[in-house]
Amino acid sequence: MVRNLIVSAAFLAIAVSQCPSDFTQFNNKCYKVFNYNSLTWAQADGSCQDYGGHLASIHDNATDNFLIDYARQVGVRTAAWIGVRNRGSGPSWSDSTALDFKNFAPAQDDPPICYAFSAVAFYYPGQWIPQSCDALMAYICQADFSPSVAASTVNPFxxxxxxxxxxxxxxxxxxxxxxxxxxxxxxxxxxxxxxxxxxxxxxxxxxxxxxxxxxxxxxxxxxxxxxxxxxxxxxxxxxxxxxxxxxxxxxxxxxxxxxxxxxxxxxxxxxxxxxxxxxxxxxxxxxxx
Missing domain, CATH: 2.60.120.290 (Spermadhesin, CUB domain)
Structure with missing residues (x-):
């Protein structure tokens, strides 16, 4: 009887974990590396907004390590835009989250400057390197990973x-x-x-x-x-x-x-x-x- 009630309820509503199409989940966020469409920093952040997100913001070492492995896995050989930039008042993330984790490369340029995630083994791998905001580069988008409830009258599994x-x-x-x-x-x-x-x-x-x-x-x-x-x-x-x-x-x-x-x-x-x-x-x- 208990099992039948569980199954009957599942037919009415299913919890569906959602990422945008072709995004990869990590630690309750969704990521996608765009390696074949080089854009400026602003264009890249606009592209990410089309998916309901922004350029990736990194808040811990685990995410930093995941992104370098993921970027290399999909073929990034140099660097890819992330969401941090410095317009003159200090670095900040484009999604307005706190800058509570920092992995800037030692070499820094004067603002205004944008930052890319290095995938080069011999040049600050996994660190954030300064680039001209008008440079054309690959980019990493981040979107929220959220459960939603979808009505269903078919197989709930x-x-x-x-x-x-x-x-x-x-x-x-x-x-x-x-x-x-x-x-x-x-x-x-x-x-x-x-x-x-x-x-x-x-x-x-x-x-x-x-x-x-x-x-x-x-x-x-x-x-x-x-x-x-x-x-x-x-x-x-x-x-x-x-x-x-x-x-x-x-x-x-x-x-x-x-x-x-x-x-x-x-x-x-x-x-x-x-x-x-x-x-x-x-x-x-x-x-x-």
């Missing part, structure tokens, strides 16, 4: 965010920590070191389910696949041969699948030896294609 970045994290099953059913979810992992690794606990379910795991962010290199007809009974441990991994799980029935958490990590060398050849359970696989 959503897959959550599709993309995960960083060297240590967790992917939760749809509707976690509740049971779920009837989903088709794909999650892509991008780590900052050379190899992506996952630890996937056994799937406990009454429903039929199908699992595919690939090295990379396409379906070209299959690492593992199986179904509920041949489940893994201990934690599944796999390593990709590159910094990306893609996981797809599909459940067909209205019967319950128990909640789970997948742990992923990035390392300089692979943690696990994969099955050779990969498990290839064909039964009912054509339903996915």
């Amino acid at each position: 959503t897959c959550g965010q599709p993309n995960y970045y960083g060297n240590n994290g967790t992917i939760q099953s749809p509707g976690y920590p509740q049971v779920f059913h009837k989903v088709d979810c794909t999650w892509q992992i991008s780590v900052f070191n050379n190899y992506a690794n996952i630890e996937f606990p056994p799937i406990k379910a009454l429903a039929y389910w199908y699992l595919e795991i690939y090295a990379g962010n396409t379906r070209d290199t299959l690492l593992y696949t199986t179904t509920s007809f041949s489940p893994f009974n201990t934690t599944l441990k796999l390593s990709s041969n590159n910094p990306q991994m893609m996981i797809r799980i599909m459940t067909e029935d209205n019967d319950d699948v128990n909640p789970f958490e997948i742990h992923y990590s990035g390392t300089d060398s692979p943690l696990y030896i994969n099955p050779t050849p990969p498990s290839m359970i064909k039964s009912r696989a054509n339903r996915l294609h």
Whole structure:
């Protein structure tokens, strides 16, 4: 009875965590690096406002470290605008938040000056370097990460965010920590070191389910696949041969699948030896294609 009440309520309203399209969540903020459209500082901040945000403001060392890894991951080789500038009365953030964390490079120019986030390994990496505000550069936008409530009369179990970045994290099953059913979810992992690794606990379910795991962010290199007809009974441990991994799980029935958490990590060398050849359970696989 309790479970039925929970599910019935979920059909009426679903809490949906929102970032703008193609943004990446970190510490309750959403970020996107625009690396292929060079703009002046003012143009870049205006572009970020179109997404409901501003150029990134950095308030702790963890965010600073995340942004340098993220910027390099998407191909920034020099620097990208962030939201701090000095118009003559001292540095301030374009989103009007407090300047409570500082990582300015030692070399400073006279105002008016704007600042870019250095991604160069040999030139103040991760620090904020002064640039002419009219210089054309890549830029980093930041927007708020906010839960909203969306009415729904369909399956309440959503897959959550599709993309995960960083060297240590967790992917939760749809509707976690509740049971779920009837989903088709794909999650892509991008780590900052050379190899992506996952630890996937056994799937406990009454429903039929199908699992595919690939090295990379396409379906070209299959690492593992199986179904509920041949489940893994201990934690599944796999390593990709590159910094990306893609996981797809599909459940067909209205019967319950128990909640789970997948742990992923990035390392300089692979943690696990994969099955050779990969498990290839064909039964009912054509339903996915």
